Amino acid sequence: MGRRVLVTGLSTFWGGRVAKALEADAEVDVIVGLDTKPPRIELERTEFVRADQSYSILSRIVKAAQIDTILHTFLVVDSTRMSGRALHEINVIGTMNLLAAAGAEGSPVRQVVVKSSTLVYGATHRDPQWFREETPRTQSPRTRVERSLNEVEGYLRDFAEDNPHVTITLLRFSNVLGPDIVTPITKALGLPLVPMILGYDPMMQFVHEEDVVRSILFTMDRKVSGIYNVAGDGRMPWSEVITMAGKRPVYLPPIRTAWAAAPFSRLGIVDLPDEVLALLRYGRGADNRRLKHAGFRYGYTTAGAVDAFVKNQRLRSTVGETRPGYQYERDVENFFRHSPAVVRDQ
Amino acid sequence: MAAGERVTRIDKPGALVHLPREGDRDEALADPRVGDVDEWGRSESIRELTRRLYDPMYRHWFRAEWDGLDKIPTTGGALLVANHAGAIPSDAPAIMHGIETELGRPVYGLAEHLFKALPVVGTMWARAGGVAADPDNAYRLLREQGQLALVFPEGTKATGKLFSERYQLRRFGRGGFVEIAMRAGVPIVPIAVVGAEESMPIVWKSGALAKLVGVPYAPLTANMLLFGPLGLLLYFPAKFRLKVLDPVHFDVPPDQPRYSKSRIMEEAENIRQRMQETLYDMLRERKSVWFG
Numbered sequence: 001m002g003r004r005v006l007v008t009g010l011s012t013f014w015g016g017r018v019a020k021a022l023e024a025d026a027e028v029d030v031i032v033g034l035d036t037k038p039p040r041i042e043l044e045r046t047e048f049v050r051a052d053q054s055y056s057i058l059s060r061i062v063k064a065a066q067i068d069t070i071l072h073t074f075l076v077v078d079s080t081r082m083s084g085r086a087l088h089e090i091n092v093i094g095t096m097n098l099l100a101a102a103g104a105e106g107s108p109v110r111q112v113v114v115k116s117s118t119l120v121y122g123a124t125h126r127d128p129q130w131f132r133e134e135t136p137r138t139q140s141p142r143t144r145v146e147r148s149l150n151e152v153e154g155y156l157r158d159f160a161e162d163n164p165h166v167t168i169t170l171l172r173f174s175n176v177l178g179p180d181i182v183t184p185i186t187k188a189l190g191l192p193l194v195p196m197i198l199g200y201d202p203m204m205q206f207v208h209e210e211d212v213v214r215s216i217l218f219t220m221d222r223k224v225s226g227i228y229n230v231a232g233d234g235r236m237p238w239s240e241v242i243t244m245a246g247k248r249p250v251y252l253p254p255i256r257t258a259w260a261a262a263p264f265s266r267l268g269i270v271d272l273p274d275e276v277l278a279l280l281r282y283g284r285g286a287d288n289r290r291l292k293h294a295g296f297r298y299g300y301t302t303a304g305a306v307d308a309f310v311k312n313q314r315l316r317s318t319v320g321e322t323r324p325g326y327q328y329e330r331d332v333e334n335f336f337r338h339s340p341a342v343v344r345d346q
Numbered sequence: 347m348a349a350g351e352r353v354t355r356i357d358k359p360g361a362l363v364h365l366p367r368e369g370d371r372d373e374a375l376a377d378p379r380v381g382d383v384d385e386w387g388r389s390e391s392i393r394e395l396t397r398r399l400y401d402p403m404y405r406h407w408f409r410a411e412w413d414g415l416d417k418i419p420t421t422g423g424a425l426l427v428a429n430h431a432g433a434i435p436s437d438a439p440a441i442m443h444g445i446e447t448e449l450g451r452p453v454y455g456l457a458e459h460l461f462k463a464l465p466v467v468g469t470m471w472a473r474a475g476g477v478a479a480d481p482d483n484a485y486r487l488l489r490e491q492g493q494l495a496l497v498f499p500e501g502t503k504a505t506g507k508l509f510s511e512r513y514q515l516r517r518f519g520r521g522g523f524v525e526i527a528m529r530a531g532v533p534i535v536p537i538a539v540v541g542a543e544e545s546m547p548i549v550w551k552s553g554a555l556a557k558l559v560g561v562p563y564a565p566l567t568a569n570m571l572l573f574g575p576l577g578l579l580l581y582f583p584a585k586f587r588l589k590v591l592d593p594v595h596f597d598v599p600p601d602q603p604r605y606s607k608s609r610i611m612e613e614a615e616n617i618r619q620r621m622q623e624t625l626y627d628m629l630r631e632r633k634s635v636w637f638g
Contacts, residue, residue: 125463128482129386135482199465203387203472233375240381254465282462285385300375307378 002029009074038328058101174231178209193250202283208300387472506563531600
């Protein structure tokens with residue numbers, strides 16, 4: 001019997017991609033995608049449920065669809081996308097409800113994969129060059145997104161203790177780059193002059209967006225349990241990233257940096273929240289060897305991810321958006337999935 | 347299938363996720379870097395430039411002379427341990443420069459995290475081979491990469507001492523450097539340096555000011571008295587003599603989670619005493635601060 005998978009945040013970048021990749025996997029029988037908004041990419045057999053992550057709905061879905069695997073991709077790590085309150089609601093309350101539903105009496109769930117971020121390590125001058133999974137952060141979290149991710153990981157630890165029969169995989173991704181993803185870093189690199197803090201040239205590390213999806217599927221396939229950093233090999237200075245992007249830097253002052261960056265955000269040019277400014281000052285490195293030992297092979301190094309991003313930027317600047325737009329139509333999707341008129345299993 | 351990994355294929359055009367096929371995966375990954383900064387932030391081209399600029403100072407100002415350079419291993423990891431002196435220490439660049447030019451292998455200088463917080467200084471320090479003195483960093487450098495790392499176990503207690511206390515070794519921290527060498531399975535190579543103390547002596551220091559600014563010490567140096575603010579940059583031309591002592595090998599297995607604290611303290615104290623005696627010997631031989 002194949003896997004029955006629940007994907008959270010189906011309409012988000014990661015949820016959609018993970019569901020798409022799962023559809024190609026013959027050993028996955030059922031894919032249920034959860035979100036409040038309809039998916040933004042075309043999916044063939046994923047069942048979309050429009051619902052928020054409230055406990056009663058989640059526990060009913062898990063039971064009704066006999067979900068055995070939860071891929072929790074819906075953790076917001078980009079704090080520029082929503083207010084702090086909404087972020088807390090999604091990350092902390094959403095995860096709490098999800099784990100409660102997964103751990104309910106008689107729950108069929110046997111694996112939970114959570115997509116967290118290396119933001120949980122912070123970025124300060126006291127950091128080691130490479131964070132291993134068990135290295136503690138050197139300063140307590142200061143930003144809302146970091147605090148919320150730390151809380152999420154705390155809930156996951158409790159869940160692991162209470163549910164020893166469930167395989168729990170916590171993946172911490174470093175900054176993602178690639179052809180399609182949009183983050184404060186990609187927005188900054190898209191500007192004619194790329195912000196840099198005067199006097200600091202931090203060592204950056206990136207992971208390619210394909211490696212993100214592949215690592216989630218890999219840990220699901222192999223039922224790998226534990227905490228893993230997911231990050232490309234090597235680190236490179238921010239100035240070198242800017243050079244590869246064919247751009248020139250613009251300098252922010254080393255003191256009162258947040259204050260100097262504020263007008264950029266107000267003018268809608270680029271939003272650099274505190275956790276991104278800390279990264280642009282001190283950088284961050286995550287040791288990726290534990291996942292490699294588990295058998296995962298990366299497709300890209302840090303520089304490879306930057307290169308893929310830059311190449312697609314060039315393509316986009318020539319021909320515009322390359323992905324066709326997609327509009328979710330509930331009736332059409334339901335027709336293809338459930339109408340007896342559609343011939344299946346040719 | 348290779349390593350039992352199941353490969354999911356999406357062959358359709360326009361598919362969002364191109365999962366690699368088998369066969370592609372064993373190839374070395376492309377790494378299209380355009381710079382030469384390594385994972386520690388060290389850049390060989392910047393080191394090269396620094397060496398070229400610093401060489402006249404090393405040769406003609408400090409007239410550095412080594413004794414026993416052959417005791418530094420030419421391959422594999424080793425932890426170099428030296429005494430520390432001067433308000434803005436002049437010994438670290440001299441040691442790193444000497445070994446890199448004579449032995450042709452890089453030296454990573456382990457120092458306070460504090461450096462990394464400073465704009466410009468922090469970045470330049472990293473490009474020139476500076477690494478934060480963190481046990482994880484040292485282990486990776488020494489054990490996994492087989493590099494040379496230089497550490498000053500006295501720390502800022504040594505560089506912040508007054509001229510009247512010159513060549514009196516301070517406490518060697520908590521012996522952390524010995525534990526790191528044991529865990530990494532590398533020898534410790536002690537180096538005794540004479541000359542750095544006189545290149546920028548501290549005549550007075552203000553505890554209150556240091557506290558206020560948040561630095562380990564706020565010194566008034568003889569250089570400042572003589573040259574004014576320029577004294578922050580200008581060293582006195584003291585003659586540098588650097589003596590490499592016999593390497594210390596520990597017959598303990600590497601990679602242990604813990605090592606006996608008493609053994610660590612004993613080894614640290616032995617090294618400290620040998621260095622102190624060597625320094626006294628060198629001072630007995632020294633006829634002049636400026637001419638050696």
